[in-house]
Amino acid sequence: MEENKRVLLVHPEISRTKYNFSGVIENEPLELEQIYAMLRSEGYEPDIWDGQVEKEAFSAKLRRIKPFAVYICGRTRQELFMKEYCRDAKELGCITMIGGLHAQLSYRRFLCGYVDFVLTSFNIFHIADILRGKEPKDSVCIHRGDRWCIRKAVPFDINELPLADRTYFYEHSDRYRYLELLPCAHVRTSFSCPFRCSFCCRNRMNCGTYSVRDIGDVVDEIASIKCDNIYFIDDDFLFDRKRIRRFIELIRQRGIKKRYVCYGRADFIAAEPVLMKELKEIGFYYVLTGLEATDGRHLDSYNKKTDLLINAEAVRILNSVGINIMGMFIVDLDFEAKDFRKIYKWIKKHDLKHAAISIFTPEMSSELYEQYKSRLITRDPSHWDYLHVVARPAKMSVKKYYMYYHILLAKLFIKGWRDGIYDFLDYGFYIKSVLKNLFKFGG
Ligand code: SF4
Incomplete structure (x- = not known):
């Protein structure tokens, strides 16, 4: 047989x-x-x-x-x-x-x-x-x-990974997308993250060891992908200035014309306006940045090692060079109603067009999880999606918390619709469903 x-x-x-x-x-x-x-x-x-x-x-x-x-x-x-x-x-x-x-x-x-x-x-x-x-x-x-x-787990050198066989991606290229970038192929150039933000588990991947690919190999891979949109799924692509500079050189030398999405920290962006301009010139389209909070107390408690001025400067620089910054925020479990409003005000004040809001979620297997254990209101792992409240808020009921969260989302959807972003979205559907959710959760 x-x-x-x-x-x-x-x-x-x-x-x-x-x-x-x-x-x-x-x-x-x-x-x-x-x-x-x-x-x-x-x-x-x-x-x-x-x-x-x-x-x-x-x-x-x-x-x-x-x-x-x-x-x-x-x-x-x-x-x-x-x-x-x-x-x-x-x-x-x-x-x-x-x-x-x-x-x-x-x-x-x-x-x-x-x-x-x-x-x-x-x-x-x-x-x-x-x-x-x-x-x-x-x-x-x-x-x-x-x-x-x-x-025992041991770290792995990312350079040993084989190139992906993208047959499956090409067969489903009508589905794999990042917002309006369709299709959008993924490329990984590093494992883990050298920073230690307290709410994040990504820095513990690969046994906490940051492992980086040869940038020449990365550019070879990009050139070989039959797709015009590339999403670097590294936890922090904008880390090593020299490496990014070499990347820009290689992309220019080879005349590669694609659009890119990556994660990058606000402090790197704020310190590198010229580099950001060059990244825009070679095709950087979205930079996803963990702004996290609109007050210094939360930024400090998350060990973010940035501040509000740095966050504002990062938004200003990317707006001025024409890269879309996707500002990511956390609504903390110690929030009062005014804190939800403060996030919206900050977004408006700094003309941040793209924003994503996550509910503070103590990651399983982390120290935070132990800290929040007595406050957990669910053990269902499907709720660990940053869209659900998994631990009891400190200053209001779960129902109220969801209500303020959904009001914030509704305001952001309406703002996005007015700003004319995400034209591919059925805004009516999203605004209606967020409004429907106002009183649905946490009862
Ligand atoms: S939030 Fe970002 S910068 Fe901080 S540890 Fe996680 S991946 Fe690294």
């Missing part, structure tokens, strides 16, 4: 409710495409199933292709779907592997009967080892009978 070499690589859907931003931002499953490339070179027959874009149900695909192994990744909010799919695959006798960002930091949540391996680093070559029957020496939890063997 022919040996079964089929492996199903799975990224579950983000949510099964309408309370999310699917259809507005849809992320290419880059990690799965890298695993796909690696497995093919090892002689396996991988297949990708991304719940964001697939029309065929997961269980139908599983039963149709009958893989001998599945690998499932996702974030905290996808945990229940990851487990559901893993259980389904185990019932069919597959080897089951869990990996990805959530599993890396919260592997204990996956030590279940239907999971065989939990991978706790970015080392995707461990997947091939497992399929060959060889147990990785590190960065894995192995299910043996009724106990688990937990092998």
Whole structure:
């Protein structure tokens, strides 16, 4: 009988409710495409199933292709779907592997009967080892009978990753987008982040070790991608001035004409107006910046190492060079009504056109989680999406908190509509649904 070499690589859907931003931002499953490339070179027959874009149900695909192994990744909010799919695959006798960002930091949540391996680093070559029957020496939890063997995670050098096989992305290029940038391909140039903001878990990825790709390889990859929009999914792309300068040189030398999205800190932007102008010239379109707060007390308590003047200067510089700055804010659980209003006023005052608001969420497996444990109002991981209140607010009821949060969102949608941004959005739908949510949550 022919040996079964089929492996199903799975990224579950983000949510099964309408309370999310699917259809507005849809992320290419880059990690799965890298695993796909690696497995093919090892002689396996991988297949990708991304719940964001697939029309065929997961269980139908599983039963149709009958893989001998599945690998499932996702974030905290996808945990229940990851487990559901893993259980389904185990019932069919597959080897089951869990990996990805959530599993890396919260592997204990996956030590279940239907999971065989939990991978706790970015080392995707461990997947091939497992399929060959060889147990990785590190960065894995192995299910043996009724106990688990937990092998310590070690950092991985990002330069060892294979290039993604983007066949799946090209097949679904009508879906993968960042706002109006459609299609939009993902490129990763680093793991983890050198900063230590207290609310963020990204700096603990890769065992807290910042690992950076050779910038020449990054430019080669960009040139090879058949897509005009590139989203650098690094936690902080604008970190090393020299590296960014080299990047600009290489893009210019090669005459590459694309539009780019990246994350960058306000202090870097504020200190580098000339570099920002040059980034605009080579195609930088959106820079996503964690402004976080409109008062110094919160910025300090988040260990952000920036201040309000720096934030204002970053917005001014990007506005003046013509790069869209997407300012990201946190509404803290100690907010009073006036604090929600203050965020809106700051956005208006500084002419910030694009803003995203997250509800303060103590990440699982973090010190903050322990600190907020007694205040948790839900244990449902799907609520760890920054759109739900997961711990009791300090100064008002959960219902009131949601109300002020949704009023802020409604005001921002109306402002966006008036400013003429996101023309592709059905504003009527979003404004109506935010208003409908005003009194719906927290009852
Ligand atoms: S918020 Fe941004 S800068 Fe701060 S640790 Fe996280 S990724 Fe790094």
